[in-house]
Amino acid sequence: MTALILIGSGLNALLGLALLMLWRQAPQYLYVRYWGWSWILLSGALSLGLGLLPDQDGSIFHKLMVGAAAAFAMGSMALRTAGARIYRQLPWERRVWLPLYLAMMGSLMWLAELDHRYAVLAASIYLAIGAWQCAWWMGRQGDPGERFVALCFVAAGFVHVLTPAFDPLGRSAVPHVAGLFVQTMLSLGLILLSVKRAHAEARQQAERFGRLAQHSLQGLAVVSHMRLVYANPAALKIHGFASLEEAMQPNSLLPLLPPEQVQEVLNRHRQVLADPQAHIEWEGLRLSRDGRQIHVHGLSSYTDWEGEPAELTVMLDDSSRQAALDALRRQALHDELTDLPNRNFAVDRLHQLTYTGAPPFAILSADMDRFQLVNESLGHEVGDGLLQAVARRLCQELPVNATLARLGEDQFLVLLEGVAERAEVQAAVEAMLALLQTPFRVQGAELFVHMSVGVAQFPRDGRDANGLLRAGDAAMRAAKARAGISYAFFESSMKSDSRARLEMEQAISHAIVQGQFVLEYQPKFLAHSRRLCGFEALVRWERPGQGRVSPADFVPAAERTGQIHALGALILDIVMTQLRVWLARYGRLLPVAVNVSPVQFEDGGFATGLLGELKARALPPEALEIEITETAAIAHLDQVMPQLSLLRGAGLLCALDDFGTGQSSLTLLRQLPIGAMKLDRSMIAPLPEPDASAVVQVSCALGQALKLDIVAEGVETELQAQSAESLGCTQLQGFYLGRPLPVAQAQALLDQWASV
Template identity: 55%
Template sequence: MSHLVLISSCLQVLMGATLLVLWHIDRRYGYVRLWGWSALLLGVGLALGLGMAEPNMAGLRLKAQAFGASAAVMASLYLYMAGASQYRSRPWSARFWSITLAVVTLATALIGIQDMRWGIAAAAAVLALGNWLCAAWIGLHGRRSETALAACFIASGMVHVSGPLLDPMSRSPITHGSGLVVQTVLSLALIIVAVARAHREAAEQAERFTRLAEHSLQGLAVLREHRVLYANPAALQIFGYPTLAAARRADVVTELVEAEDREQALRRHAAVLADPDARIDWQGLRQTHDGRRLFLRSLSSHIDWDGKPAELLVMIDDTARQTALEALRRQALHDELTDLPNRNHAVEQLQRLSARGQPFALISADVDRFQLVNETLGHQVGDALLQAIAQRLRQGLTPGTQLARLGEDQFLLLIEQVATPEDAQAEVEHMLALMGTPLRVEGHELLVHLSAGVALYPQDGRDGTALLRAADAAMHRAKQIAGNASVFYDRGMNRAAEARLQAEQSLAQAIAAGEFVLDYQPKFSAGARRLCGFEALVRWQRPDGTRISPMDFVPAAERTGQIKRLGELILAIAIGQLCDWQRQFGELPTVAVNVSPLQFEDVDFAARLLRSLDEARLPHSAVEVEITESAAIGQLDRVLPQLRLLHEAGVLCSLDDFGTGQSSLTMLRKLPISTMKIDRSMVEPLPRPDAAAVLRATCALGQSLGLEIVAEGVETEEQASALEALGCTQLQGYYLGRPLPAAAATALLAAQSRADSMPTQPSSV
């Protein structure tokens, strides 16, 4: 019988070793390792307990061998149970079961020491229960192979129970014979179940990945030496192959890869085949089987296919996105109306050319009076005109000239290899000559004039931004010249522009801080040469003591719309000064204040001025409103109603700079004015006879309308005498009196008052 047990033990060890070898092949299945060690320990336990036990063994050796056999068998049971639990993915408490089986082993050994028969019976019961528990875990809702394994565990448990039942010392040949068969079958069943499950899971995983590949939106293809080994439906669809067989017949390198990309594709393929860890991202153009062009984003990596290296391609057809990006890029860099490059593209080209360091010319050209076309003929005609201009320039410019539209009616020309101003001038004249004949647009023949500004690299700017700024500055200077005109940039343009910008930016703060003062230039009556009033002249007094001329800040105030606030401040200062003079002298001179036509855009201007005079308790005749001749004519609809309101309320109104505009007798009759101021340009030529004749006629015109006639810019006694003889009623100029600060003007009034020579209210009031 001992030989039978030893055979059984050896078989268990062999089965255990087989299971461990299987686990080493694929270590994902931990239960195989547990069952392998379980079989080994069971074989050791059988050998120690029965196979190597001698009939007359007693004492310490018997006890030690019995305890070792019991521990090995219980450990085997523990590993069987742990493997069964892991096989079914059941929760397993290693601490609980190890302690429980250790206690059971110790208790069984102690019982065996007292009475071997009861110890054998207790061990048999524990082993049977453990086997049946494994059967319940594995066989529950299991496959047929798993049900068969569960039956083997049940049979193993029954063999363990049969031992003490057939023989108190468990030495029955039936028990050991059936145990040999059952344990062998059990071990074989464990091997079969482990292998079957591993095979099943591998097949399921292969099926899963196959389904993923087949249903993936990404193209998957395996290539080797110009040939397709595998391609999923997405890859076939990307390249236009109807079937995998059709793809396998093709030489994909020559058929799908464009000629200029083939060498790179072949190098990448060789690198992937040679390196198992290769992963190469790439993107580029490819052709489809039916000749379409597409843009791919792909990853090439190494894969073993049928025992040989191959290239695995994971790819996305990015053609739609790339087309959209190209459309967006074109939209970002192209003008849709004229089909020319736009400002963004021009700036990029400027940066490229300036970085290259070779000379070139930049021409900024603007269409004169383009807004007039939009206003009179409509924006549709305006757009068609821009298209016609672009077409003519594109067809007629020198080859190599880059043309762009910067926006609205502004075009830009980039001319490379232009080193001298003479070369640039020839190109500009050629461009302007192209506009010499009318353009036929929407049934209209339109003659277009361009104003062009020219900047040269590198002398006018070292980068694109500076060059564009220089060309624009020159173009704005050219727009001041009638007809087709061109101006080359010089650095003085930037200084002037910087001064204008500085004035505009600091003007609002200066108005808020009250950095403006008035000087008062006296006016004298003709003949008597007595003071009869002042003209208030505004000055910008900076905190550092410097003064800025009105010629610099008044245009800035008008451009930025701040002239209204500035005009209100000037009137407030003048009214405040008049109040001081009224308190000091009781009698008031007339103070003339220049009013911008933009101030008349405020329909409450006249009413607000009258209200300010009333609140200061000043007579309305203390203030004289001066408006230029050109402003009165150009803004007549806005100016006339408010001038009438002021005139009816007693505020004097004066037409300034007469002789510089386009006044007519009818215009003078319409305007409710009391004074006509002759411009210094008419006074300067005196006493020449031709100038005197013009002034005589002008004074006669003013006298016939009952107007005061003030001559500005009187610089000499000859001019003053001539003007008095010709009929001017008031004189103003440096010869008689320069502009005075408020304190000096007050002193002049005081002297006049002491001499008692100034009338209560001058005739000009």
């Protein structure tokens, strides 16, 4: 009988090992692992508790055997029930079940001390209850296979119960043979059930991934030895195939590759097939079935396809994005108006040509003279048309070794590659200027174009792109200083002028930060009464080591570099701070005028920001007056007009400065939202000469008709003051009445005004 029990236990253990081997193939099915170990522990419990257990003699060995048999039996029961609950996705809480099984194991050991038969009976009952509980969980709402396993659990429970009925010590052959049969059927049922579930989940996963592949916007293709074996609809659509069968025809792939990329694709395919860990990202041109070029971005990796190595490619039609990038690249390197290469292209090309030992070449920096006059008199459409016409003619007529680029509004650059001698460069410049002698017809207007050209040669005048461009610009400015059509070669003496301008531009930033700019306030007086009616804030630069710098020198430099924004903001901040002090001192204010550069109006938020600052400082808008020169207003009318309107509408005072030096018309004066016009000192200086008086009188009549205040600037004598008053000027300003004053002296003047 002992041999039969041991044989049955061994077969039971083998069934448990079969389950464990099945679990190793699919580790995600934890319940198979639990059932496998349950069978092995049950075989151990049968071997130790029934087959090998010696007669009850109270020895330590007997107690150890009983304890081991009880642990194996209850461990088998615990794992069996745990597997069933996990299979049914029910919670398995060890803190609940483990104490219960430990209590049952302890009861078995205690009963074995009293009588071995009691322990066998209790173990049979425990195991039967566990089996029937598993049957309940497995059979409830189960499919046929799960109900079969549940019946096997029920039968196993009856075998456990009947074992002590045949023999109190559980050593009868009948229950053991029946139990071996039931356990075998149960094991086979569990194996089949696990395999069935694994196949069902694998099939479900395959269907899920199949649907994902079929509906993916990304193309998926599998290629084995340069033969297409699978492609999803997105991949077929990318390449223009109507069906997978069409795409899988022999030699269907090579026609999709540009000839220059065939070898690269073959090398990548071999590399992927040879390396299961390969992940190669790539992008390139492909051809669709209709011959259309497409830009594909892909990722190639290794996969196994029906036992053969293959290349899995995930791809995306990137043609739209690539087209957008090409458009952006073209926009970054080409001028939209003339379709010429732009500054970025020219600088990049110069970087390529200025390496050490590179052959000599020359650049021509060409600027159209008085181009702004075309815009002002004929409109920007004519100006744009003229630029396009000039670009077309130069492109058509310049030699093949010349590259034409547009650097700015009316500035062009000609790059002459392979030209080394000065005489060759001079001949090329003169030939280019000769092309401009024939007038251009633009929208019915016949226009002559004059250009000033600066010439710089590599490597004599500069060894890098920036140095050459600076040299060309310096030579162009020298040429522009000459009358008529002219050109100039760069000379070393021009460097000092450029260096001085550079030093000036660099110093302005430090001056702003270090507070080297101060304001003086020149008073303005009412005509006839000569009473103080306001101030004009004039900026002064006290440059350490160099003394006072004229605004005529540093303001243009600040405008060229864009630092005028920071300088203008500083001036306005100083003025508003001073106005706040005077408002607190006097309780009322006289307006202070501030000159504003047209460059500041390029900032669309200038007017809004200024009004916000006034509000934040609790200053009335009429405490500040904005002055803009007549020439600047004309040249930047589009930027100036809307912002002046906003300021004027908010109550801020606006004035047109230096009237008489530009080309403003009655229509322009009527359109500008200003409250005052300031007659330039060039109109006041000749007074009271009859011709000058006539001009001033007409200007005053014009201002009065538009209900403007008329300010006479540059009043140097009493005779000039009286003449200006008699001709219609309403305010006077000049050294005769009051020079620009430091804050303390301006405040003393305000004390007198406030006391009246």
